[in-house]
Amino acid sequence: xxxxxxxxxxQLIKLAAEHNKRxxxxxxxxxxxxxxxRPEVLRNQMLTIWHVMQQAIKRGLTEDVKSLSGLSGGxxxxxxxxxxxxxxxxxxxxxxxxxxxxxxNAAMGRIVACPTAGSCGIVPAALAFAMEQFKVSEEDVxxxxxxxxxxxxxxSLNASISGAEGGCQAECGVAxxxxxxxxxxxxxxxxxxxxxxxxxxxxNMLGLVCDPVAGLVEVPCIxxxxxxIMQALLAAELALADIKSRIPADEVIGAMHEVGEAxxxxxxxxxxxxxxxxxxxxxxxxxxx
Amino acid sequence: xxxxxSVFEIIGPIMLGPSSSHTAGAVxxxxxxxxxxxxxxxxxxxxxxxxxxxTGRGHGTDKAIVAGLLGFDPDDxxxxxxxxxxxxxxxxxxxxxxxxxxxxxxxxxxLLLEDSKGTHLEITAxxxxxxxxxxxxxxxLPVKLSGESHTLVTIHKDQPGIVAKTTALIARYGVNISTxxxxxxxxxxxxxxxxxxxxxxxxxxxxxxxxxxxxARLIPPLY
Numbered sequence: 001x002x003x004x005x006x007x008x009x010x011q012l013i014k015l016a017a018e019h020n021k022r023x024x025x026x027x028x029x030x031x032x033x034x035x036x037x038r039p040e041v042l043r044n045q046m047l048t049i050w051h052v053m054q055q056a057i058k059r060g061l062t063e064d065v066k067s068l069s070g071l072s073g074g075x076x077x078x079x080x081x082x083x084x085x086x087x088x089x090x091x092x093x094x095x096x097x098x099x100x101x102x103x104x105n106a107a108m109g110r111i112v113a114c115p116t117a118g119s120c121g122i123v124p125a126a127l128a129f130a131m132e133q134f135k136v137s138e139e140d141v142x143x144x145x146x147x148x149x150x151x152x153x154x155x156s157l158n159a160s161i162s163g164a165e166g167g168c169q170a171e172c173g174v175a176x177x178x179x180x181x182x183x184x185x186x187x188x189x190x191x192x193x194x195x196x197x198x199x200x201x202x203x204n205m206l207g208l209v210c211d212p213v214a215g216l217v218e219v220p221c222i223x224x225x226x227x228x229i230m231q232a233l234l235a236a237e238l239a240l241a242d243i244k245s246r247i248p249a250d251e252v253i254g255a256m257h258e259v260g261e262a263x264x265x266x267x268x269x270x271x272x273x274x275x276x277x278x279x280x281x282x283x284x285x286x287x288x289x
Numbered sequence: 290x291x292x293x294x295s296v297f298e299i300i301g302p303i304m305l306g307p308s309s310s311h312t313a314g315a316v317x318x319x320x321x322x323x324x325x326x327x328x329x330x331x332x333x334x335x336x337x338x339x340x341x342x343x344t345g346r347g348h349g350t351d352k353a354i355v356a357g358l359l360g361f362d363p364d365d366x367x368x369x370x371x372x373x374x375x376x377x378x379x380x381x382x383x384x385x386x387x388x389x390x391x392x393x394x395x396x397x398x399x400l401l402l403e404d405s406k407g408t409h410l411e412i413t414a415x416x417x418x419x420x421x422x423x424x425x426x427x428x429x430l431p432v433k434l435s436g437e438s439h440t441l442v443t444i445h446k447d448q449p450g451i452v453a454k455t456t457a458l459i460a461r462y463g464v465n466i467s468t469x470x471x472x473x474x475x476x477x478x479x480x481x482x483x484x485x486x487x488x489x490x491x492x493x494x495x496x497x498x499x500x501x502x503x504x505a506r507l508i509p510p511l512y
Contacts, residue, residue, distance in 0.1 A: 049300055110306075112301060113301060114301075117306050153294055162419070164395075
């Protein structure tokens with residue numbers, strides 16, 4: 001498996017099919033080749049990252065975290081402490097986890113940018129969910145992170161992973177697609193189904209604007225981490241049911257790029273539009289130190 | 290931001306929140322200032338431009354830059370206490386909100402640093418996304434530096450042969466140059482070189498370099 005490269009999801013899926021491998025294995029092999037590093041070393045590096053993610057989850061769900069601004073903290077812990085009325089216990093837990101990690105981030109806690117700090121709760125929430133739901137091992141979770149990373153790379157190369165460039169769809173949207181891909185692979189899906197999960201997820205996240213109140217990574221970013229994990233779960237469920245996206249994943253990524261370019265500056269992390277520009281959003285800003 | 294094309298650019302860095310650009314990137318800007326100065330500064334005036342000035346406080350950008358000046362990593366649990374720790378270490382830190390003009394990236398800081406011998410350094414750097422930074426100016430001279438590679442930075446007097454002598458020296462150590470930029474204020478005036486290399490240059494090379502440049506620093510990769 002030498003001289004492999006991918007820039008699109010189509011290429012990634014094709015490589016997996018040709019070598020009879022999972023997406024995660026291709027992503028790991030390509031990375032090992034590019035970095036001239038043994039796969040074992042990269043898996044260990046990813047294990048360290050997973051442990052940081054787990055610590056952030058635990059902290060957010062059990063401790064009272066509060067941000068510097070006082071705008072956020074405690075919602076993840078609260079959701080995890082009640083009996084859910086609509087969602088299954090596991091799905092509500094995934095939402096609580098995404099909120100909790102976002103809150104730890106806002107409180108200057110230790111997290112892993114995935115792909116960014118503002119969207120750091122989504123992939124950890126998906127993997128914690130997979131561990132419980134699919135009873136997969138820690139080694140499987142590590143490979144799930146490589147699947148997720150491969151999707152992030154393709155989105156970064158063909159669109160953007162920066163809210164300032166592409167809006168929230170580029171951050172929470174890409175994180176959701178990464179999570180959906182990992183969930184699909186860990187749920188036993190084929191590389192092709194992983195592609196459909198990415199397409200479904202980005203389709204539903206398309207157009208999401210970046211409009212942080214007072215310019216802070218709190219409102220609405222933390223809530224959108226929870227919304228994104230819901231979209232990731234739905235996308236993986238659809239893909240695992242062997243439902244196929246009418247628009248191929250790479251074209252959805254292309255659409256995300258086009259939509260991101262078309263977004264006005266006021267909706268790309270400048271805190272000038274959207275929720276940041278509401279009367280309450282402006283009032284919250286004026287009250288900050 | 291640049292296109293992230295590797296696994297750990299997408300999943301990472303491990304960092305203290307809340308923002309990869311306003312917090313993790315700000316730590317790297319501070320670390321870069323410290324590296325070019327060559328030691329922990331005794332005095333630092335930190336000018337915050339654009340979004341750094343507007344939302345920096347809520348993102349802990351002030352603490353993060355000072356943490357970098359103290360040599361901390363972006364995931365150091367001491368970042369929230371960096372201002373107190375700097376004070377305890379006897380470092381005088383001042384913050385200023387500035388407008389550096391539209392040519393500068395919205396997430397830009399200019400650091401005016403002084404070392405224990407009274408030497409001054411001015412460095413301007415931007416946080417360009419995902420925790421990555423780009424140095425824009427050193428002592429007012431335009432210099433492009435990403436911090437991703439082993440880097441040699443020099444301040445020297447513009448005169449014929451300096452660049453050739455420097456690259457010949459690097460070649461003698463078997464080190465490969467990946468990128469290089471040179472700038473000067475005016476002919477015969479102060480000039481700077483920033484050379485990014487595939488391998489580290491051994492410290493003894495600096496002693497030779499210092500025969501023809503005023504200042505030379507070797508900066509290991511930030512990430």
